[in-house]
Amino acid sequence: MILWGAALTLLVSTYMGEASLPGVAVAITKGDQVIAVQTFGHDSSGAPLTENSKMPIASVSKSFTALAVRRLADAGELDLDRPVFGSRVTPRHLLAHKSGISDSTLPEKSLPQPDTPAQAVERAREALAKAVPDDEFRYTNTNYHLLARLVELASGENFNAYLKTHVFEPLGMNDTTAIDVTPRDLPPDYRKGYGYAYGFSVPVTEPHRFVTGSDGVITTAADMAKWLAAQPGLDPRDGMGWDADQQGQLRHSGIWFTSTAGQLLTSSGHGIAVMANSGVTLGNEGTYLLENGIADLLDGKESKPESHRLLIDLVLAALTALSLGLNIRALRRPRRFPKAWQVLRLVPLGVLLALPTLLGLLYGGGRDITFFQLAHYSLPLVVWLAVSGGMNLSVAVVRWRR
Template sequence: MTIWGAALTLLVSTYTGQASVPGVAVAITKDNQVVAVQGFGHDSAGAPITEHSKMAIASVSKSFTALAVRQLADAGRIDLDRPVFDSRVTPRQLLAHTSGISDRTLPEKSLPQPSSPAEAVERAREVLRTAVPDGRYRYTNTNYHLAARLVELASGEEFNSYLKKHVFEPLGMTETVAISVTPRDLPADYRRGHGYAYGFSVALPEPERFVGGSDGVITTAADMGKWLAAQKKLAPADGTGWAADAQGRLRHNGIWFTSTAGQLLTPSGYGIAVMSNSGFTLGHEGTYELENAIADTLDGKPAEISSYRLPIDLVLAGLTVLSLVLGVRALRRPRKRHRAWQVLRLVPLGVLLALPTLLGMLYGGGRDITFYQLMHYSLPLVVWLGVSSVVNIGVAVSRWR
């Protein structure tokens, strides 16, 4: 059975065109039935995206980890409300991101990366010792790295093997695997995702990161259909591993620097999974908008798709050119006094150096990001600030002498 039609095809085509996304895969379920799986566009090797193309689902993986913890809790092997790892933090608080741990207390991307959940626990020992769960929501991958270790300790199995044996195989998800480190552990038939800048998508390797338990599931649209079809029985009443939005939809989104994904359960009984091979960038925060548009269409509501990805990059390109022109013009002018004012020309450099921290604090809710990852997120922003910094330093030096 399929419900795919012209309206949904138009939505996805509009999305991929406006946002310059090379490839998208979609799975749709109704109650416990898979009603559509479809691929659009191409992968980084030029092959068509199909329902069997391996794609990253990034932090959508957290719902799988939450299920594993709940399975062991139901079996009496994990007490969701008993503190773990010699801390005051409980498994329930880890899953709900209310552990007191955050990217500010443990910058999980900037620090040396672990290679296993056990190493992730060791990296977090000091933070765990001082963490004070206060009920406040602080999203961080560390919580789910620690949850993966709980699964290992309670089951006696390696985390990725546990998912394979107790989650993927029972659901018939034969094309799905879980990995620990990117890009090292990616399967051979996984094709690189893409970075984006100035209207162009370029195939890039995902930056090296530990993703065990937090965002390491690689799957296909066909398998995500099976996963969504099972959610009538599996989705937790408390939303653990999922989150309710303003429309009462349960969902979880996922972002890599070279891929994005999302899953959505509607009150009307539809399940929607979207995976794209284009990364998280300024003006493109994931597949959230496409998920909503598909859900609205299925519920008979008007749906719209828009993307600010290219306009933002074009504005940044214009600012880069303007900074260069004004800088050259300033260098050709006679020297002026008031040397102290030239210190202000160091502002663009200061903003550039502080940008990972600023974005994390002001835009990402305190999330951690390295400078290298920042270039994946918005190369045009880095280029503008870099050009402006060099030009302004040149003018300042020329007028200081």
């Protein structure tokens, strides 16, 4: 165990250095037994992370919502296959992200944010009316916002209170809570997560978002160990708050703009939860690689997860400097070009304006993101396109006039 613990420390610490993660918390179980709860690094106050440090698990929260729905269904309080909210959508569709609703039909981050699950339902009325459930997977937080409201209607309780009474407390997760809106409802002893750019991590406030049912659980490494240890008796299922990976293992990842998390149930019977206090960025799409590295370590395999986060930002910094230099030279040494060619200089600016949509379509599976959130996701990318677009526009205007 001592040698294994040393290997875990080396693995996590090495990856933290490469990925510039200020703090990481890890919980590991075998069957229904907790075998390790370990923390690394510090929080944004500078204090060392502990097993009781409050951290968000983002969309890992969906597995808790799914458990609440299943329990109400098992008690006969909710029918998984009965259409809800006057639509053709059933709770089973919502659980599996096969409701026909997507971020394209309801841009849940760009629209005004609700304060309650009831308001989330009202916001989704039009999308629900038009939704045609099918077998196509379309991931959107809206599905789980609606499930939170179903839990309230079936139980007669506030959703977050229901989780506390019927999920957290029975499992002994006494330091775990669920919130409605970030950053408004974060616990007083919660410490900010970090944003990242150009190799530097800076404490930042999570953007304003509605998170009930989808990604609002705030917990600790110690409590996540209890959650994982309970899974053999809870019978987690693919399509109900958990996803099956290519190896058939159940898992779910979670990303905030200021933190990331993930949970994994391995084929060897281990449960792994990882929480990091650094947000999603280009090159840091969650704790997936670290979870896999720990799983390999537990199975006696050699593994070295690598992060290219710094390299990506350095490339973007170089492109920014190159764009700046070339455009300054173009302004100082003007040459005559056909006016039609100057239109091409508007391409970077057009890409910047379309970037939220482009990222959603090409990289995020159609996910919605605002410009403000985009700056959290990759400030170096936004800076490069803004500098390149702005300078190109200046050069184009000068040459057009000449």
